[in-house]
Amino acid sequence: xxxxxxxxxxxxxxxxxxxxxxxxxxxxxxxxxxxxxxxxxxxxxxxxxxxxxxxxxxxxxxxxxxxxxxxxxxxxxxxxxxxxxxxxxxxxxxxxxxxxxxxxxxxxxxxxxxxxxxxxxxxxxxxxxxxxxxxxxxxxxxxxxxxxxxxxxxxxxxxxxxxxxxxxxxxxxxxxxxxxxxxxxx
Amino acid sequence: xxxxxxxxxxxxxxxxxxxxxxxxxxxxxxxxxxxxxxxxxxxxxxxxxxxxxxxxxxxxxxxxxxxxxxxxxxxxxxxxxxxxxxxxxxxxxxxxxxxxxxxxxxxxxxxxxxxxxxxxxxxxxxxxxxxxxxxxxxxxxxxxxxxxxxxxxxxxxxxxxxxxxxxxxxxxxxxxxxx
Numbered sequence: 001x002x003x004x005x006x007x008x009x010x011x012x013x014x015x016x017x018x019x020x021x022x023x024x025x026x027x028x029x030x031x032x033x034x035x036x037x038x039x040x041x042x043x044x045x046x047x048x049x050x051x052x053x054x055x056x057x058x059x060x061x062x063x064x065x066x067x068x069x070x071x072x073x074x075x076x077x078x079x080x081x082x083x084x085x086x087x088x089x090x091x092x093x094x095x096x097x098x099x100x101x102x103x104x105x106x107x108x109x110x111x112x113x114x115x116x117x118x119x120x121x122x123x124x125x126x127x128x129x130x131x132x133x134x135x136x137x138x139x140x141x142x143x144x145x146x147x148x149x150x151x152x153x154x155x156x157x158x159x160x161x162x163x164x165x166x167x168x169x170x171x172x173x174x175x176x177x178x179x180x181x182x183x184x185x186x
Numbered sequence: 187x188x189x190x191x192x193x194x195x196x197x198x199x200x201x202x203x204x205x206x207x208x209x210x211x212x213x214x215x216x217x218x219x220x221x222x223x224x225x226x227x228x229x230x231x232x233x234x235x236x237x238x239x240x241x242x243x244x245x246x247x248x249x250x251x252x253x254x255x256x257x258x259x260x261x262x263x264x265x266x267x268x269x270x271x272x273x274x275x276x277x278x279x280x281x282x283x284x285x286x287x288x289x290x291x292x293x294x295x296x297x298x299x300x301x302x303x304x305x306x307x308x309x310x311x312x313x314x315x316x317x318x319x320x321x322x323x324x325x326x327x328x329x330x331x332x333x334x335x336x337x338x339x340x341x342x343x344x345x346x347x348x349x350x351x352x353x354x355x356x357x358x359x360x361x362x363x364x365x
Contacts, residue, residue, distance in 0.1 A: 009302070010300070010301070010302040016202075016203060016299050016300070018201065018202075018203055019202075020201075020202030020203070020273060020296065020299075021199040021200065021201065021202050021273055022199065022200060022202050022205045022271065022272050022273055022296060023198060023199060023200075023270060023271045023272070023273075024197070024198050024199060024200050025198075025241065025244045025248075025271060026205065026241070026271040026272060027200045027204070027205050027208070029237045029240055029241055030205070030208065030209060030212070030237065030315075031208065033212075033233045033236055033237055034208070034212050036236075037212070037215075037233070041219070054215070055208075055211045055212065055215055056211070058207070058210070058211035058214055058215075059204070059207040059208055059210075059211050062207050062210075062300065063203075063207070066203070066300075094201060094203065094204075095201055095203075095204045096200075096201070096204070097199075097200070097201065121200065
């Protein structure tokens with residue numbers, strides 16, 4: 001069909017500088033369609049969260065590539081705290097135009113961190129049905145965070161909870177904590 | 187610190203990259219779920235149609251565009267809406283002699299910033315949500331149109347072009363239910 005046409009490679013284009021903006025309405029309606037699409041294909045709240053997380057993960061993986069080239073000058077993060085700050089500051093600013101509100105550490109489990117956001121962009125126009133009040137569509141954002149952590153070598157599971165607005169609970173793999181302690185020891 | 191951090195925050199706007207990547211993730215999900223490119227094209231159009239039906243309300247409230255007296259008015263308003271919602275100004279042109287058909291030429295297409303079609307997906311109409319939005323929005327103001335891509339720079343064409351054709355005015359339309 002396209003024989004004879006030379007398609008320019010995407011790598012010949014210069015990298016997006018991240019300055020373009022679209023209207024919030026357009027984004028909200030697109031996201032709403034994604035939630036409805038996902039909702040029609042699942043049987044439980046848990047499955048819906050997984051589906052939204054999966055959609056977010058594809059975004060997260062690409063953001064890692066983009067931000068480490070554009071904002072971090074190809075330099076990777078090796079420390080746990082630094083990658084969390086990267087997410088709270090750099091990633092959040094690129095995606096949502098502001099930092100996430102708060103980063104906390106669980107007092108009883110050193111593997112668990114909390115990233116807190118009062119009103120996630122994706123939840124602004126979503127009203128949760130009363131009989132399914134545990135639905136939190138920020139599972140999409142949790143997916144983004146999880147993919148960023150996995151792609152940068154900090155395997156973790158991230159879930160979105162209703163707590164002080166929305167709290168993303170980040171539970172790191174045991175190996176991440178062990179490695180971080182080892183790095184600290186040097 | 188990067189310059190990006192100095193960007194003024196407009197609460198009515200979101201990052202174009204977030205939008206592009208989110209849309210891309212949806213397309214990838216559809217490809218995974220349907221495993222059939224034609225069906226994905228159809229689904230994307232339908233998603234666009236649903237968005238268009240709701241978007242028109244926002245457009246009427248925000249831009250106060252007034253009535254369309256002919257199809258050229260409609261074309262102008264579609265152009266205006268692209269600017270308002272996607273931040274791009276497509277050119278309108280290639281009118282048919284009867285004035286019932288025109289082209290919307292997108293340069294750039296904000297949906298395809300990071301996109302390259304693999305060889306086995308050459309039949310995918312990646313941005314098929316856009317003609318769907320046009321059809322859905324027009325239907326809500328009682329204009330039935332046909333809209334589809336006739337050229338796409340993702341497929342090696344020089345431009346990205348959506349053809350919009352007037353079909354008929356809908357009289358006394360009952361509001362369409364949600365599909």
